[in-house]
Amino acid sequence: MARRSKRARGILIFVVLTALPILLAAAGTGLGLLAAVDANNAVTLRVWAISCAVLVAVLLVIKAVRDYRWGQTIKSARYDAVRELHDRLGPALGLMTEMPLLEPDDRESKKQILRTIATHCCSALVAMTPESVDVRAVVFALQPPDDIVPLAQFGRSDSPRSFSQGTTAGEEIFEYLESGRNPKGELYTDTGQTSPEHYEGDAARYQTFIRTPIRGSGVVFGMLTVDAPKPDSLSDGDVRLAELVAAELGTAFAIAASSLDVD
Numbered sequence: 707m708a709r710r711s712k713r714a715r716g717i718l719i720f721v722v723l724t725a726l727p728i729l730l731a732a733a734g735t736g737l738g739l740l741a742a743v744d745a746n747n748a749v750t751l752r753v754w755a756i757s758c759a760v761l762v763a764v765l766l767v768i769k770a771v772r773d774y775r776w777g778q779t780i781k782s783a784r785y786d787a788v789r790e791l792h793d794r795l796g797p798a799l800g801l802m803t804e805m806p807l808l809e810p811d812d813r814e815s816k817k818q819i820l821r822t823i824a825t826h827c828c829s830a831l832v833a834m835t836p837e838s839v840d841v842r843a844v845v846f847a848l849q850p851p852d853d854i855v856p857l858a859q860f861g862r863s864d865s866p867r868s869f870s871q872g873t874t875a876g877e878e879i880f881e882y883l884e885s886g887r888n889p890k891g892e893l894y895t896d897t898g899q900t901s902p903e904h905y906e907g908d909a910a911r912y913q914t915f916i917r918t919p920i921r922g923s924g925v926v927f928g929m930l931t932v933d934a935p936k937p938d939s940l941s942d943g944d945v946r947l948a949e950l951v952a953a954e955l956g957t958a959f960a961i962a963a964s965s966l967d968v969d
Contacts, residue, residue: 724769727769730758730765734755734756734758734762735755737751737754737755738755794830795830798830798954798958801823801958802958802961804819805958806961817962819962820857820959821858823958824845825860827930827951827954828845829843832860835932835934835944839935839939841932841933841934841940842866842912842932843930844930844933845857845928845929853870854879862935875905878903882917882919883919883928883929892916892917893914893915893945895938896937898913898937912935913935913936914939915931915934916931916933916944918948922956922957922958925960927959928955928959930948930951932948
């Protein structure tokens with residue numbers, strides 16, 4: 707409610723600062739014309755015309771200052787977002803450079819690094835979705851022969867569950883990941899209205915979620931999800947961010963491909 711009130715106030719100020727100078731300029735012009743033909747009231751009319759001109763100038767200055775500050779705010783917000791993304795994903799990128807230096811048969815070390823990378827990526831997603839409260843990000847990894855299990859999570863403390871291909875929910879997820887029908891992420895804004903076939907999510911835990919495949923070198927390695935309890939609290943912009951993070955995860959999974967049998 708407070709956010710809507712603030713937005714409405716901002717719109718009102720914008721309209722006032724845009725429309726009022728035009729109206730005052732027109733009024734000042736009219737008063738000036740009247741002063742030219744009404745000698746008895748010429749002084750008063752000119753004073754009002756000058757007052758209108760002064761008000762127009764003041765409003766234009768206010769609008770210019772406000773526009774400048776707004777521009778600076780946008781620049782600052784953009785910088786903060788880029789810095790936050792860099793700070794959260796930077797360590798994950800650094801860890802990816804370490805995996806090729808490990809011994810080929812050091813599966814446990816690769817697995818641990820992969821978990822840490824996945825946690826960093828989940829942390830980045832949670833940090834970059836400030837509009838949603840109690841958001842949770844989860845990285846799932848395919849575990850042969852037919853399971854998909856949580857590898858890492860960040861945010862809300864609810865524990866994610868595993869899925870098996872022998873269940874209806876698991877079959878739908880595997881079809882989504884492997885059929886190639888939708889290589890991009892999916893957003894379900896309100897699971898009470900629209901959800902995947904055989905969806906078995908707990909509506910009390912989350913009512914909106916994003917999912918996107920984790921792919922690397924042409925291979926599907928898992929799935930990245932972002933969810934929140936409040937419907938409509940995730941957006942298309944969050945989907946694009948999840949896809950970006952999933953692409954980074956795909957590279958990490960490809961490097962550690964020999965260690966993807968997560969316990």
